[in-house]
Every structure is written in C-alpha cells, then in structure tokens.
Amino acid sequence: MSSSTSSETQLLAEHFGYPPVSLLDDIINSINILAEQALNSVERGLLAAKPASLGFRAPPPPSKKTKHNATTTAAAEDAPQPSPEEAQRHEVENGTHQLETLLCASIDRNFDIFEIWVMRNILTVRPDDRDWIRLSHYEGLDFSAASKRRKAAGTEPGHDGAMDTEGAEGEKEPTNQPGAGGEDGNPDAAETGSDAPTLASVARLRRRLQASQKLNVMLHAERARNAKLLEELREFLHGASGPAAVKVETGESQNQTNLAFLRSKGDLTVGDAETPLTTTTAFSLSQLQALRALSTSLRTMMPDLVQSTSGADQSDTKKSWRTERLEYVEGSTRRHLENVRGLELGASGYVRDGEWQGEGRSLAKGEVEGLERIAGVLGAKPNNGVRKPETGTADAMDES
Template structure:
C-alpha cells in the first residue's frame, strides 16, 4: 500500500506544485488561529463585564463593602481564566479529532488519483519526453570504472608534475655550469661568484665555424678558450699551494692527522690480536705465513729465552729450572 500512496503524493506534488498534506496543514492552522482568537475574545468580554452580571454577588452580611468587592473580582477573574483555559483545551481536542478525520477523508477521496487511471496520467511538462531506456546510459559498473580511471590519471599527473619539477631543477643546475653570467673569481678572492666549470664550452669568442678551414677553426676555438682556462687556473693555484704546504714538524717528525693515527692504532691492535690470541704468524705486510720458511720470523727477546729455559727445567724436575749439581 505504501508504493501507490507515494506515487500519488509524488504525482499530485508535481501537478499542484506543493504537497497535498500542506493544504490540510494550512486549513488546520487557520482553524486553530480562529479558535485562539475566539477564546481570547471570550476572556476579554468576561473580564470586562461586571461580576454581579455573571453571577458573582457579595454576601448580604459582609462587614466591609470594599474588601468584599475586591474579593469578588479576584474570584471572578480566577474562575474566568480557568474556564477559558478549559474551553481552549476542549476546542483544541475537538479540532484535532475532527480535522484528523477531514485529513484522512481528503487524502483518500479528494487529493488522490484513482488506481485505474494512475498509470495513464501524463502531466503537461512530460509531453514529448522519451522514457524508453537508453542502451548507452551509464550504469554503476561503468561509473566506477571511470572513477578509477580518474584517480589513476590524477596520480599520474602528480607524478609527472613532480618529475617535471625535478627535471627543471636539474636543467637549471646544468645551465649554471655553462652560464657565463656573473663575476669571475680571480685569484681566489672571497665574495665573488665562482666561474662556471664548463663555461668555456659556450664562450666561443669570435669563432665563425668555417668548415673549409678546420685548422683555422680549431685554432680560433682554442684561443677563445684561453681566458676561461686562465680564470680556472687562477682559481685553482691558491688551493694547490695550500695543499702542497707540509704540516709543521713536531720533535723532528711530521705531524700526523687524527685519521692516520687512528688507522695506525687499529692496524697495530689487530696485528697483536692475530699474533698473540689467534696464534697466526704474519709477515711485514700483514700476510699470513703457512709454516714454511718465508723469511726471518719474529725476534725473541732475552727474557723470553730465559723463561723458556726455566719452564723446561721445571719439567725435568730441576728446582727453579736449574740442576742441583753444577755441570761443567
């Protein structure tokens, strides 16, 4: 039942340009406004009337007439407000009950389309429209495919833009190597721009490139590169002089850098470990000997010989490694 009702509501909304329930709501709101105005008029009329005219009289044996009259007015006002409130509540209940019936009746019998003609109704703005399904119309799968293609295209565009920026930076750095603009650094003065390393490749001077005389062309090109080569040589000469200066000597020996001292220390400690702990026999250049004679071995000190003699004597039962009787 919900589908036909929704179809009727949609059809009538397109036809009337507003919802059918909105018409009933406007009618109910108008009646409620009129009922509120009626109860307000009743309250104002009763409050303006004399309490005696609407049944509120003072007692005949009241001692003070002014106090009795004030008490009667307060009582009358209270009764009027309470009665008007009850009247307003009763009217609202009756309006809601009866206009709910009106809404149901209107939506079922007036603001509705008969089922036998519902499928045949065509509004004026539907004239000339073709409702046949289009074979080329996009479906969910094709739309999803296009979205995936769009995302991949955006990713590719981002990658290409990144690569473009990297290429532009690389080209700019390469052009800087060939650029001749800027001040040339001469004699190693600080504060001046360095001369580009490959600027001489483009500084051809007055070279015309005559193919008929290659020797003349080559000579002209060589001569045109001499200023650039001189500038590079002037830049390198102070550095070469600085590098060729020996380190100051300490105690008659040249000062060693911390790198060379570190390498020498590591090599000495490694050699000691291999000889003393591993028992390897190493040559002068650190090569491992295989036991055959390949030159003089490690020199043995006098103390080491005496220690070996003492050990041999102790093995033979001699105290302190010596005979008790001296032998000649």
C-alpha cells in the first residue's frame, strides 16, 4: 500500500510540478489568514463602539431605602469599580480570544476532513488507470531500442529479476518482457510482445530524466557563477585575455579599478629597461642627504616652537584660573554681606548709605506672630499706675 501511494504521489507531483499536499496547505493557510483578519476586524469594531451601546454603564449610586441592602453591598463597595471603558475592553478581549479559539479548532477539524477527502477522491489516480497514463512530456519517446536490448538479453537466466530489483524504487510488479512472460505464463506479456515497455523500464527512465534535469540545472547555475567570476576578474585586470582585452585594444574607455595597479609598472621602467629597480634605488639613495639635512633643520626648530607654545598656554591657564578664583571670592563675599549682614553694596562693592533698608532675613509666620505678641505685652505695661511716673519722666527727658 505504501509503494502504491508513493508511486501515485510521484506521478501527480510530476504532472502538476509540485506535491499535491502543498496545494491543500496553501488553501488552509489562506483560510487561517482570512479568519485572523475577520477576528481583528470584529475586535476593532467592538472597541470603537461606545460602552453604553454595548451595555456597559456607570454603576448607579447606592440606594438608602433599607439597611439590609446597605449591609449586603458594603463588601462590594470596598473594591474599586472599573470604569465602563475598562470593563468594555476586558470583555471584548476575552470574548475575542474565546471566539478565536473556537474558530481555529473548527477550521482545523473541518479542513482535516477536507484534506483527507480531497486526497482520496480528487487528487488521486485509480490503480487500474495508473499503468495506462502517459504524461505530456512522454509523447514521442521511442522504446524500440530498449525493447530490442531486452529481447536480446531475455534469454539470459536471472536477468529479468535483476532488472526488477534495480528499478521502480521498491515496486515489485511483474515485468512484461517476452522471456519473463513466456516463463511465468503472463497473458499480457504474450499479447503485447517485445515492443511494450515494462513498469521497471518506465520507472528507470523517469529517474534518469529527473537526474538529468537536476544535473542540467546545477550545471547552468555553476556556469553562471563561473561567468560572473571571470567577468569580475577581467574588470580587475585589464591585461587579461578575453573580451576585456579586446575592448582595451579598440580604445574604449575603461574605469580604473582597485586592482589595476598590479599590472602597471609605473616609474620602474624609466631610466633603464634592463634594471629598473636598481635605477630607482640609486635615485632614492642620492636624495637621502637632502632629506637628512631637512630633518636636522626641523629638529633644531622644534624646541623653540614647543617652548613658545607651552609658555603661552601656561600663562593663559594661570591667568584664567586666578581670574576665576578672584571672581568666586568676590561673589561669595558680596552675597554674604548683602544677605547676612544686611548691607547695601554698589556695583563696585562699596557701601552706599552705611545702613541697609532692604527686606532682610525672611521670617516665618510663627515668628511674626510671636513678635506681635511681645510688642503687645510691652506696649500694655505703660498703662499701669506704677509705670506712669516713669513715662512722664521719660517724656520730660525727651522734651529737654
């Protein structure tokens, strides 16, 4: 049964160009995508609706008709009641999740049945018709040469059994060769004769065709990769033989690439064609004295430049540091004299009037009330009889 199902699947896959199960998988995936879109639309629609239209309203105020109702609802009132929007969102999310679970389970169950029914009734080939089906790419095939070879080799003992074992990937159908038909007494083989191909030969040719097609695809891909690699190498090296060299000879413009300098000798050929490297080395050695003199003059100039630059930097640094320190001390002193001592200072730091008439230190409310009570107590004492002479004496002294 497994060999029959395997051969049927291979035949349908060769006819369609893809396995039949992949078609059913695409259908089921499309249904799942549509179901997910429908669920998302339902959830968005319910969340966009007003809570009152879905039955979510603010709870009414607690009634005070009976004490029994008040005692029963006391426990419920202790917990915070969710707002209508929160209750709507919670119910919609839970309901959508339950609907999604139910819908996915229903889709899986029903489409599993659909897949089994389609594979058994639509995407199938009956065993009686399987041996008589000829695909479109089998038209025009000539099996006469193969039949002649089989006829010539049919007299050899055990040849037919070896052919059956070699082909058909586990298929154990009897061969229809003339020799085998005569020995086994198969009437179909006797009627068809030597021109009828056997199942083993067709399966073998099918495997050879698939292998040749796979090899052809691999060779084309390898050829494309090699051609691309050769093209890149010709672009890097302009002197290589091939189409790139022909373009260079015709005078067409060529872009300078990163590796083009590998084939260009540059100035090494100038001066002497036989020993270019020796000539270039001798020229470099002749310039060493001038380079040494220039280096010595630069070394004598560098200490003066370094000292002048460092001296200027240090003076600027000290000046800026002292200035910042002086400004900080003056600012702190000015804030202390103005806020704590209560002096009024000018822009240059001098005292204006000698007395500060500003706000002074801010007092709290309790301190102000305490000062008012003290002032009231001190102001009430002169009204007593004992202190009147003192008050008069003080007035007389003031008048004098």
